Structures are given as C-alpha cells and as structure tokens.
Amino acid sequence: MSASLTESDLGVVYSRARPGLIRLAVLLFDDLAAAEDVVQDVFARVHQKRPPVDSLERYLTTAVLNTARSLLRRRRVAANALVRLRTHEPVSAPGADELTPEQARVWAAITGLPLRQRQVVVCRFYLDLTERDTAQTLGVSLSTVKTLSLPRHEGAGSFPRRARWMTSNASCARLWPPVSPR
Amino acid sequence: MDDLERVVRETLAARVAPLTDERIAADLPQPGPPRPRRRHHLLLPLAAAVAVAAVAIGVGGGVHYAQNPRPEQTHTQPPPPPDSSILLGFWTVKTIVDRGRPVAIPSGGVPAITFKTTSSATLDSGCEQLRTSVRIKGKRLTFGSLIFDAPLSGPCPAPTQVLARKVLAIVPRLDHWSATADTLQLTSADGSSMTFGWNELQLVFSTKPLEAGRRDGTAFQLMYAARHGHVFLEWHWAHSSFGIPTSVSSLTTIAECGRANSRASFVFGLAAPGTTRAEFRPINGPPTELTMMAIPGSPAKAFGRFVEPANSTGTVTAYRVDGSIVGSKPVKSCN
16 A cells, blocks of 8 residues: 655645746746646645555646646637636746747647647656656546657658648648658 | 657657646746746636535645645745644653742652544653643644542652642643654643643553454553553554444553453553562452563563453452562452
C-alpha cells in the first residue's frame, strides 16, 4: 500500500512543485494570474484528497491539465459577454516579448490550437512524456494522442503526411507555410 | 527529433524560461501593505471555490487563507499553531521566575509536571501531587483548578515547602507555552515563568499488555525518571475506547499499581535499597512474586508484574536477602 501525503510533506511538495506547475499552466493559457490560481486550486484539492505519494507527480500534472481545461471551458462561455462588455483584456504572462520572431510565430500557432491538442503538444514536447504517458495523463486513448500529436518524422516518406497534418490545421498552416520536400 | 519538433520544444521552453522560480516567488505578495491581487473577473468563481475549499479543509486559518490562499507564505500568514502533542510526557523544573525574580530551587523535591494528554496534567509541587485540566489554544495554555491528589511519599523539608507554595501561586498565572523536544517554558504576562526540562526517562521494562480485548494497547512500559526518583508506567493504546484507531501515549504517576486493561493490573514500584525480592499479596488469593528489574545506568531497582484481576487490592512487601522485611505498602483497587 502506498503512503499518503502528510501535512509536512505537502508543504515541501508545494514549495518545490509549484513553480514548475505554474510554468506548465502558463503554456496552456498564457496567463500567469490564472496559472497561479489553477495551481492553487489543485493544491487545495491535494490537501483535501491526499493522493498517494508514489503517484503524486502524475496526479499534480493531470490535475493542472484538467483544471486548466475546465477553466478554459468556463472562459470560453464567458468570453462572448466580455467581448461585448469590453471589460476583459487578457494579460499575457511575462516573457512573451523575449521570444525570437520564429518562436513568437510558433507560440502564436500553439496558442491557436484547440485545447486538447495544445495539451498534447505541451505534454509531448514540454513535459517530454511519451505518447502512452500523455494518454494516461490526459485520460484519453493512445490513438487520440497520436492523432493530435505532430506526425512522426520517419524519413522523407513521412513528409507528405506531416504536411497534410499541418495544413489541415489553420494555425499550423499559418505557422508553417507550404512545405516542400528537402 | 526533426526541425518541427525541435522548434516546438524550443518555443515552449523559451516561453516559460523567463518564469524562473525566483520570478514566480517574487510575484507573491511581499510583506507590507497588501497589494491588489491580480485576478481576472472570470476567475472569481474559481477563486471562490478555492476559498471555500480552503476554509472547509481548515488550511492556513480560515478567512485569512481564503483571502490569500498560499500556504507557504509564512511572511504574510500567521505561523501555524504549535503542535501541543510535544507537551505529552514528564517534565521537571529547571528555573522558576516569580514576577521577574528568580526563585531558588533547593535540592530534593523538584517540581514537575506530567501532561497525560493535552487537556490534563498532573503537577508535582515538590511536596504534593495535584491534578488539573489544561486548555490549549495556539500558544495560549491555561490551567484549570488545581485539585489535590496525593501527598508525595516521604517528608517534605521546609525549603521545599516554600518552593511548593511558590509553585502553586505561579502556576495559575501561567498562560503561554513554548516547547522544544528538551525544554518547556510556561510564561505569564506579569513576568513569571517556569522552565522545564524533559526528564530523561530510562526504560526499565517493556511488554505487551495481557490480551483482554481491543484495548490491550501495543506497548506497556515501565520508565524510571532518575532525577525525580520515580518509576512511571507508560502505555500506548492501539485503539481509543470509542473504537477510532489511534495511538495515544499516556504517562501516569500512579505509584505501585496501574490498570493494564480489563483483565489485569500492573503492580510496580521502586525498590528501596537492600531489597532483593518483592511480592504482592492480594486480599483474597495467594501471593505473587514480583519481578525484580535492574534499571540501566542506575543502582536503583524496580519491581513489577501483571496481576489479575484488574482491580486487585493487596499489599506489596519488599524483603532483604535474609528474609527480613524492608517495607510494605498497601495497593488498593488498581484503576
């Protein structure tokens, strides 16, 4: 039986894991205040539920991804009203202006991806999770992850498939203009 | 990894690279006047949920946590209440200050306090034993009425009587506590204080109580407090009386007899010099030889043994090697 988190463990985990989880949340909606709130919300739940220590890292990651997802859903619902009222001006997390022009284009494309796809991209290429781990973390099937991931680079033969994937996505099409085999 | 993956990886890493641990920590509210919290209107429902959860789970002190829900910000939150379980055990006085004036502690009877639980204590003034209730709230600690329990065995010399009167006058005024593993300090606003040291207890005997149901406990220990010249019985219950699994350590100053469980009592004592054997003679049964136990690092010896039934009443008698009696003491209904 795995050990449960004690009060003092939680304090240590909180101080160590919080910055990394905030960075993860920022990649999901580019908003530092919201990221802090999401992470805080997650820790409030961890305090209540006391998940087993051995699966804590995955629990926290999944919790941040899911909380971010529900937050973004809620935001989308409220967005129309806010657009009409002009009361909400999203504030980008600090550091966006430190990207190179190419990175800025890529970032703009990533922020334009549908949420689930953005989560997959972040899991795969920021958290360095395998496709299987990504599926487990997000609670989706492996095939979903494969569909939403960048197609694998498997030599020259894979290029058309990758190009199709890119052009099938409006953001990617803007980001990576028509590609040609090298 | 191909170019596309590399670019995506680099972009994601570059996007959060400026958000260093220090920068995130610096974004936390600093000491001083509170600054407005950056929060989107849309996050208010979430914030409310977090606040409700924080209050519900009792983290960081209710409303305060709800307003600023960050457990690690000790500079903006009151520190967590001290864990009063550190008080449990036997403490002997090291220093006494009465309204700013140090009080001399004569050799001999040393005042002591035993916290059986965090809500009850036994006070040994040096001449007599008293019991009292304890109320702890955060760093505040107040004692209830001091109830006379029993005189300590042996004579109480005049200097110790003076000290005992001082102790009984100071204790009701004490209203704050602080403790480390070795030191307990009780203080009052008028400059009075009592500093106690954790009494080095030596384990004399350890066993599991005789089986008699679920209140058997997990450990039953006879301890020797060298500085105080007493033997104490300590037991660890595996279950509370109302069935909630717990581990409660209690320490008793009951001399010579302690009720182990519903089946048996443990008769024990500190052997007087010259004692080679001791027996317990119940009023309605044959005598039981008590086990003599050496106390590590001490010339003193203890004796003890489980006796049945639990409420045994009888007499403990100590004998010298030639069979003559060193002393005898009645033991009444061990409870």
